[in-house]
Amino acid sequence: MVFLTLMLMCDCGGEDNTQNPDVIYQKAEQLYKQGKVLEALRRYERLNDFKETKSFEKARLKLLKDGLSIGSLFKSWSLKQMFVIKNKIIDQDKLTHRDGKITIPYPRNDAWGKSFMIRYLQSPRFYFCIMSAGPDKKYDTDDDLCLYHKCDTDRQKLSGKRALALDTLADEPLLKRGLNGSADGSRSRSEAVVELEDLL
Numbered sequence: 001m002v003f004l005t006l007m008l009m010c011d012c013g014g015e016d017n018t019q020n021p022d023v024i025y026q027k028a029e030q031l032y033k034q035g036k037v038l039e040a041l042r043r044y045e046r047l048n049d050f051k052e053t054k055s056f057e058k059a060r061l062k063l064l065k066d067g068l069s070i071g072s073l074f075k076s077w078s079l080k081q082m083f084v085i086k087n088k089i090i091d092q093d094k095l096t097h098r099d100g101k102i103t104i105p106y107p108r109n110d111a112w113g114k115s116f117m118i119r120y121l122q123s124p125r126f127y128f129c130i131m132s133a134g135p136d137k138k139y140d141t142d143d144d145l146c147l148y149h150k151c152d153t154d155r156q157k158l159s160g161k162r163a164l165a166l167d168t169l170a171d172e173p174l175l176k177r178g179l180n181g182s183a184d185g186s187r188s189r190s191e192a193v194v195e196l197e198d199l200l
Contacts, residue, residue: 021047025055038111041073074111074135075145081108082130082147085116095127095149096120106130110145112137127151 018024028043044063047056048070060070068076085106089095097104097120106116110132117131117139126148134143 021050021053021055024050025059028059037077038074041068041077041111044070045073078110078112078132078145079147081110082116082132082145085118085130086147086149089118089128089130090149096122097128103131110134123151125151 024043024046028040028047031037031040031043044059047053047059050056056070063070063073067080085108099120101120101122103117103119106118108116110116112133112135114133114137117133118128119131120128127150129146129148131139131147132145133139134141134145136143
């Protein structure tokens with residue numbers, strides 16, 4: 001009976017509260033292989049508290065190969081999904097919307113559980129932008145992410161091309177340039193913006 005109680009105590013919160021980077025890494029790897037990517041990223045993110053360890057370095061290199069940066073995992077994962085959505089829109093030749101200037105939800109969520117949005121602009125500069133509400137889960141705030149598609153952009157996929165760590169751009173001037181939520185794509189402070197051509 002005592003042994004069973006001790007076992008239950010170990011299972012309750014032991015995994016979540018461990019300070020052993022090797023255990024954190026192993027659990028993250030297990031979740032990643034099971035396809036539970038966002039749960040895995042939460043584990044990997046905890047390794048930022050153990051930057052001098054081999055587990056941190058292994059995780060950093062693994063994630064880098066997948067186009068993710070351990071320093072900003074949820075932003076990089078969301079940006080990566082935004083590139084996938086952008087390529088689908090281009091492939092399906094849906095650069096404009098029959099209703100003109102309109103913002104519509106896309107049936108996929110960002111890393112914080114909010115639906116991505118597509119804003120069709122009918123602007124001389126941009127066809128559309130793909131938007132994530134960012135960590136605060138609210139649109140038209142400072143942490144929004146936007147991926148714009150230029151009107152003069154060649155229609156080519158990212159096949160075989162990848163930024164080493166998409167989310168590291170979140171800390172660079174490129175993403176600090178604001179674009180507001182207006183339909184013409186005019187600039188403001190409320191959204192972070194990155195264009196595909198700036199990454200490749």
